[in-house]
Amino acid sequence: MQHRTAREIRHRNRFDVLRAVYAADGSVSRQDVATRTGLSFASVSNLIAELIEVGVLVELGHDTSSVGRPRARIAVNPDRGWLVGVDIAETAIHVDLFDLTMTPRRSVDVPVDPAATSPDDIADLVAGAVTELVGGDAVLGLGVSMPGPVAPEEGVSLFSPYWGWRDVPVKAMLAARLPHRIHLDNPLKASTVAELWFGAGREVGDLVVVTLRSGVGVGITVDGVLYRGVDNSAGEWGHMVLVPGGRVCRCGRRGCVEAYVGALGIAATLREIDPDSPLLGADGLATVAAIAAASASPTATAVVERTGQHLGIAVANLVNLVNPRMIVFGGQVATLLGESILDAARQSVADHALSEVSLRLSGIRHNPVSLGAATFALEGFLADRDTFGSVAALRTKTTT
Incomplete structure (x- = not known):
């Protein structure tokens, strides 16, 4: 213990x-x-x-x-100060400025040039966006969500699945460009903390949050506390093997969950069903958006059904392993496909899971990743020894 x-x-x-x-x-x-x-x-x-x-x-x-x-x-008190949440994704960087009630006040989106994705390029983009958004306002903390495995305490991106970075000191690079207290984590943990504070975590303490984007993964809370594992890598569910010897995943392995229920995996399913489909877009998320828009068509229905079967089996494995009370689905893929993807998954979950679980879409209305990143900054402020240590010392002195 x-x-x-x-x-x-x-x-x-x-x-x-x-x-x-x-x-x-x-x-x-x-x-x-x-x-x-x-x-x-x-x-x-x-x-x-x-x-x-x-x-x-x-x-x-x-x-x-x-x-x-x-x-x-x-x-x-909404006027106590500002919190900043940064969601770094493959094609764009989204930044939100929140007041202390966690209401978003201003936002900015910055596109990422595919030809300029070095660590310095991304750090410059983040710093520029934050500076533009914040101006001279007092900031209590800045939370940054970096895709892939990270080491939060050290502030290091261990591996970026989008750009191939390894062991990049993102926190130090941003600290050299910005005057704010910086907290680094990844989208899986950020989305889960957002649910814990402002979503389904208000109802249940044992919760799994499934994030379906270009990449996929899960966050786990046990008794109202985020579970990180030994080195913060808990939740890399997207790279569990779902189909032995199956499709090649971006990680280089075959048959991963992500290769079937991530945006690129769904596009691959569409190609299998209809290689010349007009629903095929410029990238995975564009294809998912087209499938969602054509949801009544036989082709779109077939893609969603097949994806739901794979998702249901993968989710049933989660249920058998973690035994949560509820599983919440978020991310662009879940937002675009909505209840149709959960309806398609429920039968597979029922067939393969050993216990019942509630499946629902995330009810968080704003970007859960940037909200969760800002919540990490809030937690950092609440745990700050300088602020609360001085208060505790003053209260002790006053009462003695």
């Missing part, structure tokens, strides 16, 4: 309290937070007092409609 320090427990409790306030979608009382988190009223009051002192939460007055003593209402 992993031993957690008192500081780590306090960080977890602080996260849980703030998540409960976000989940209220407005204001909430201390009593309600205690009920939602299972923490004692005294602990909740102490943590909320700290969050008020650093400006994260504010009191909005008292609720006089309830029986008994009026309860103070607590809410997130």
